[in-house]
Amino acid sequence: MNTQKNTHKDKIGFQKIIAAFGVILFVGKIIAWKLTNSDAVFSDAMESIVNVISAFMGLYSLHLAAKPKDEDHPYGHGKVEFVTSGIEGALIAIAGLMIIYEGIHSLIVGKTLSKIDLGIWIIAATAVINYLLGYISIKKGEKENSLVLISSGKHLQSDTITTLGVVASLVVVYFTKIYWLDSVVALVFGLYIIFVGYKIVRKSLSGIMDEQDPEILNQVIRILEENRQIEWIDVHNMKIQQFGASLHIDAHITLPWYYDLRDAHSEMEKVIILLAKNIKRSIEFNFHMDDCKPISCSVCQIKDCPVREKDFVKRVEWTPENVTSVDKHTVE
Numbered sequence: 631m632n633t634q635k636n637t638h639k640d641k642i643g644f645q646k647i648i649a650a651f652g653v654i655l656f657v658g659k660i661i662a663w664k665l666t667n668s669d670a671v672f673s674d675a676m677e678s679i680v681n682v683i684s685a686f687m688g689l690y691s692l693h694l695a696a697k698p699k700d701e702d703h704p705y706g707h708g709k710v711e712f713v714t715s716g717i718e719g720a721l722i723a724i725a726g727l728m729i730i731y732e733g734i735h736s737l738i739v740g741k742t743l744s745k746i747d748l749g750i751w752i753i754a755a756t757a758v759i760n761y762l763l764g765y766i767s768i769k770k771g772e773k774e775n776s777l778v779l780i781s782s783g784k785h786l787q788s789d790t791i792t793t794l795g796v797v798a799s800l801v802v803v804y805f806t807k808i809y810w811l812d813s814v815v816a817l818v819f820g821l822y823i824i825f826v827g828y829k830i831v832r833k834s835l836s837g838i839m840d841e842q843d844p845e846i847l848n849q850v851i852r853i854l855e856e857n858r859q860i861e862w863i864d865v866h867n868m869k870i871q872q873f874g875a876s877l878h879i880d881a882h883i884t885l886p887w888y889y890d891l892r893d894a895h896s897e898m899e900k901v902i903i904l905l906a907k908n909i910k911r912s913i914e915f916n917f918h919m920d921d922c923k924p925i926s927c928s929v930c931q932i933k934d935c936p937v938r939e940k941d942f943v944k945r946v947e948w949t950p951e952n953v954t955s956v957d958k959h960t961v962e
Contacts (some may be wrong), residue, residue, distance in 0.1 A: 642689065644770060648782055649685035651763055655756045656682050666749035668803075669736050669816035670796040673729040674753060677789050677823055680725045684718040684785060712834045715781045719830030722785065722823055729820035736813040743812060746804040750797055757793035760786045781830055788826045792819045846870055847950050850879065853908045854901070855948045860931040861885060861897050863922050864959035865948065876912040879905070884958055886930075887921035888937060894919050925960045 656678040663671040764786030771779030799815035802808075836843075847870055854865060868881040883901060885894050902915045922930065927940035943961045946952065952959055 644767070644779065645685065645689045645782070648763060648767060648786075649682070649689055651759065652678065652682040652685040655759060658752055658756050662749040662752040665745045665752075666743050666800070667741060668743050668746070668749060668796075668800065669729075669733050669741065669813045670799045670819070671749055671753060672732055673816045673819050673823070674756075674789070674793050674796050676725040676728055677722070677792060678756075680718070680721045681785065681789060683721060684714075684782060687714045687717060690714070716831050716834030718781060718785065719827045719832075719834060721827070722830065723827030726820045726822075726824035726827060729816055729823065733813045733816035733820060736816075737810060741809060741813065743803060743809055746800050750800045750804070753793055753800070754797050757790050757797065760793060761790040764790060781833070785826070785830070788823070792822060795819055842870065842954070843872065844950070846872075846877070847954070849909065850905060851948050851950060851953050853905060854953075857904055858948070859897070859900065862901065863926050863930050864946070865901070865953055866958060867918075867956045868953045876914065877909070878914045878916070880916045880918075881953075882918045882920050884920045884922050884926060886932065886935070886937075887923075920958065923958065926958055928961045929959050 656675065659671065659675040659678050662668075663675050764783045767779050767783030767786060769783075771781075771783055795815060796819070799812060803812050847868075850868070850870065854862075863884040863886070865881055865883050868879065870880075871878040883898055885897055889897070898917050898919055902917065905915070906913055924939045927935075927938055928943040929946045930938070930942060931945060932938075933942075946959050946961065
C-alpha cells in the first residue's frame, strides 16, 4: 500500500515538473513569436498553450486518481485519466484549427518577418527540452501504467516534431526571404496537430467506453494458457476494464461439478494468484465458478474423471475469441 502511495506521489511530482517547464517554454515561444512575427512560431506557441493547460489538468487527474475507493466511486477514481486525456486531445485539435486560420489569413493579407536568426535559436532550444521531457514522461508512464504521463509525453514529442519543422522553415525563410513559405508551414503543422489531437481523443474514449485492449487481453490469455491446469476445464466470458493504472477482470471458470466449495474456490484462487504475480499492475478480480456440463466432456482433460459422460475429443487452445465468448468451450 505504501509503495502504491509512493508511486502516485512520484507521478504527481513529475507532472509538476512538466507543468513548470510548460510555462517556461510557452513564455520562450511567445517571445520568439513577438520577435519574428512568424506564423510557424505562432503555431508552436499555440500548441504550448495546450501543453500548459494539459500539464495542469494532468496534475489534477493524477491527484484525483490517487484517491482511494469510496461509497460513490466503488471502482476508484482512475477513469479521470481518460477524461483529462480526452480534453487534452480536444484542446490540441482546437489549437490546430487556430493555426490553420492564422496561416490562411497571412497568405491572403501578406506578412513580413524580422529577427529570424534569434527566433531560430530560441525555438531550437525549446525543441531539445521538449523532446527530453517527452521521452522521460513516456518511459515513466509505461513503467507505471499512467495514461496521463504517456499522453503528456507523446504530446511533448509531437510538439518537438512541429518545433523542428518550425526551425527548418525559419532557416529556409531566413536565407530565401520567401515569407509566404512560413504560412504554408503553419498550415501543414496545423493539420498534423489536429491529427495528433484526434488520436489522443480516440484513445481516451476507448478507455471511457471500456473498449477491449487487445494487448492486455492477449497478455492475460497467454499467462493462463501457458500455466493452465487440467482441472481448469475452460475460462470464458472474460471482460477487462481499465481504471487508470488498475485493472478489473471479470471471468467465468468451469470446474468439475463434483468439487466441493472449498476445492472449487482453491482452484479459482490459483488462477487469481497466477495473474496477480505475472501482471505488474493493481488488479481487482471478479471470478464466477461454473460447474461442468456434459458438453464440457469433449474438452475436459481429466483422464480419471469418475462421472464422464462423453469421450474427450481434444484440448482447446485458449484464444481471445473463446475466452471472451459467453459460452462454455466445447468441440463437435
